[in-house]
Amino acid sequence: MATLGSAQVPMGASLPSSASAVPARTAPSRHSALVRVTHWITTLCFLALLVTGAEILISHPRFYWGEAGNVLTTPLFKLPIPSSRALVPTGYGYVLPDQNGWSRYLHFQAAWVVVSTGLLYAISGFFTGHFRKNLLPRKADLSWLTFSSSIAKHLRFEQPSEAEAWSYNLLQQLSYLFVIFVLFPLIIWTGLAMSPAFVSAFPATVTVLGGQQSARTIHFLVSLALLLFLLIHVVMVCVAGFRSRMEAMITGRAGKRRERT
Amino acid sequence: MTDLPRRQLILFGLAATAGVSGLGVAARIAQKYGLIPPDHGGIYGLGETLTYASQRLLTRHSLAREFSRSQISKRPLANEIPPLNEAFQRLQAGGFADWRLSLNGMVDRPASFSLAQLKSYPSRSQITQLQCEEGWSYIAEWIGVPLSYVLDVVGIHPQARYVVYFSIDPEWWESIDMADALHPQTFLAYGMNGGELPVGNGGPLRMRLPRQLGYKSVKFITHLTVTDNLKGFGKGLGSASPEGGYAWYAGI
Numbered sequence: 023m024a025t026l027g028s029a030q031v032p033m034g035a036s037l038p039s040s041a042s043a044v045p046a047r048t049a050p051s052r053h054s055a056l057v058r059v060t061h062w063i064t065t066l067c068f069l070a071l072l073v074t075g076a077e078i079l080i081s082h083p084r085f086y087w088g089e090a091g092n093v094l095t096t097p098l099f100k101l102p103i104p105s106s107r108a109l110v111p112t113g114y115g116y117v118l119p120d121q122n123g124w125s126r127y128l129h130f131q132a133a134w135v136v137v138s139t140g141l142l143y144a145i146s147g148f149f150t151g152h153f154r155k156n157l158l159p160r161k162a163d164l165s166w167l168t169f170s171s172s173i174a175k176h177l178r179f180e181q182p183s184e185a186e187a188w189s190y191n192l193l194q195q196l197s198y199l200f201v202i203f204v205l206f207p208l209i210i211w212t213g214l215a216m217s218p219a220f221v222s223a224f225p226a227t228v229t230v231l232g233g234q235q236s237a238r239t240i241h242f243l244v245s246l247a248l249l250l251f252l253l254i255h256v257v258m259v260c261v262a263g264f265r266s267r268m269e270a271m272i273t274g275r276a277g278k279r280r281e282r283t
Numbered sequence: 284m285t286d287l288p289r290r291q292l293i294l295f296g297l298a299a300t301a302g303v304s305g306l307g308v309a310a311r312i313a314q315k316y317g318l319i320p321p322d323h324g325g326i327y328g329l330g331e332t333l334t335y336a337s338q339r340l341l342t343r344h345s346l347a348r349e350f351s352r353s354q355i356s357k358r359p360l361a362n363e364i365p366p367l368n369e370a371f372q373r374l375q376a377g378g379f380a381d382w383r384l385s386l387n388g389m390v391d392r393p394a395s396f397s398l399a400q401l402k403s404y405p406s407r408s409q410i411t412q413l414q415c416e417e418g419w420s421y422i423a424e425w426i427g428v429p430l431s432y433v434l435d436v437v438g439i440h441p442q443a444r445y446v447v448y449f450s451i452d453p454e455w456w457e458s459i460d461m462a463d464a465l466h467p468q469t470f471l472a473y474g475m476n477g478g479e480l481p482v483g484n485g486g487p488l489r490m491r492l493p494r495q496l497g498y499k500s501v502k503f504i505t506h507l508t509v510t511d512n513l514k515g516f517g518k519g520l521g522s523a524s525p526e527g528g529y530a531w532y533a534g535i
């Protein structure tokens with residue numbers, strides 16, 4: 023694991039006298055290799071899950087609460103989109119082509135990859151102190167003042183300072199923690215709660231949610247929340263400096279000091 | 284040059300060897316214990332195999348959730364069915380009196396059953412949910428004879444691994460492993476909500492498999508075959524579903 027860590031000084035190399043003299047190659051990593059690799063695997067899987075999830079969804083763009091629901095049941099809400107099944111009354115005069123076969127295969131394959139990746143990330147995050155050091159808000163930051171000034175900065179689309187490129191601000195920390203420890207577990211749970219075989223072994227996983235159709239509805243709402251996170255995340259990366267942030271997440275190097283002078 | 288790169292290279296080589304041989308051993312064990320689905324090839328084979336293998340280990344004997352009578356859907360949805368063929372219409376005109384279910388393959392006594400014979404066997408009922416892969420569902424009471432009972436009547440060979448079942452519509456056939464075939468909730472269903480099974484819901488005879496999605500519960504069953512190998516059926520992917528792009532195992 024040592025090679026995946028940050029800040030390695032090669033044996034025999036003399037320590038530089040000041041930070042600016044450190045050649046980029048040996049500069050400490052902004053993100054550890056593990057964070058970078060798991061980030062991009064998650065990105066690929068999330069996009070696959072999003073597209074295939076949307077494809078599966080259009081075969082029945084209606085949502086219910088409770089155990090059972092179908093076109094003879096009053097929906098909780100329905101989406102004003104056409105469907106890939108003639109069975110669904112959508113108001114549109116046409117039926118979209120069925121894409122459920124490969125969508126379902128890919129959805130579950132991507133789920134396996136992203137859940138394994140997420141477990142690796144979460145376990146190593148506790149182990150290396152990544153969560154504690156980088157994502158847990160500092161006590162001093164947990165004040166209404168910091169919170170509101172952080173929101174104000176974001177609303178003004180202010181470019182973060184040099185120092186901020188090396189750590190997460192309060193809003194980032196809170197939203198990442200929310201995604202990692204609330205939204206991801208919730209979407210995995212509600213996904214499993216839709217599986218008739220899985221719930222035969224663990225019935226409580228679906229009954230506490232109110233039923234299989236409730237699980238499907240929550241799964242959809244959580245996926246919307248994750249999509250919203252993705253959009254804001256990408257916008258913020260652009261505001262902060264697309265090239266430097268991408269470089270940090272791909273190579274581990276944070277933006278060069280002379281950038282945008 | 285320090286010895287660091289060489290050491291890393293050796294470690295990497297060892298890890299890669301261990302990984303590949305580990306995968307090989309895992310595949311052998313999985314094959315031996317029946318954890319590999321017939322549609323394991325292709326780009327989605329990894330996900331399918333992981334799903335099937337883990338659910339086989341977790342859910343071999345678990346029972347699908349059963350509901351109370353008050354939870355039965357007021358109107359059980361009859362999904363769209365393609366126009367039924369002439370053979371079906373002829374049998375329907377005769378009130379299904381001549382409907383037969385034939386059973387052969389790896390069995391001691393190949394047989395052909397009439398509906399009356401099937402109904403003379405001990406009848407069971409279950410109030411379970413039928414879940415379509417599209418997302419909708421309904422709860423109904425299903426009445427029938429457990430498939431395991433009929434398999435006992437004909438006597439299956441010990442090397443039997445799958446039951447393949449065919450609809451009167453030749454486009455529609457499926458197969459299940461013995462864990463599902465012998466499962467107490469796997470029914471040859473002929474009744475629903477206290478009455479006959481309506482044609483719209485698969486009557487007069489439907490496979491009912493509440494631990495998998497609806498498309499495994501094939502309607503209008505006329506023939507069953509017990510086998511130890513699915514290669515000889517269709518394209519060898521296990522059932523019509525993978526041939527149409529859908530997963531063979533549908534427990535999700």
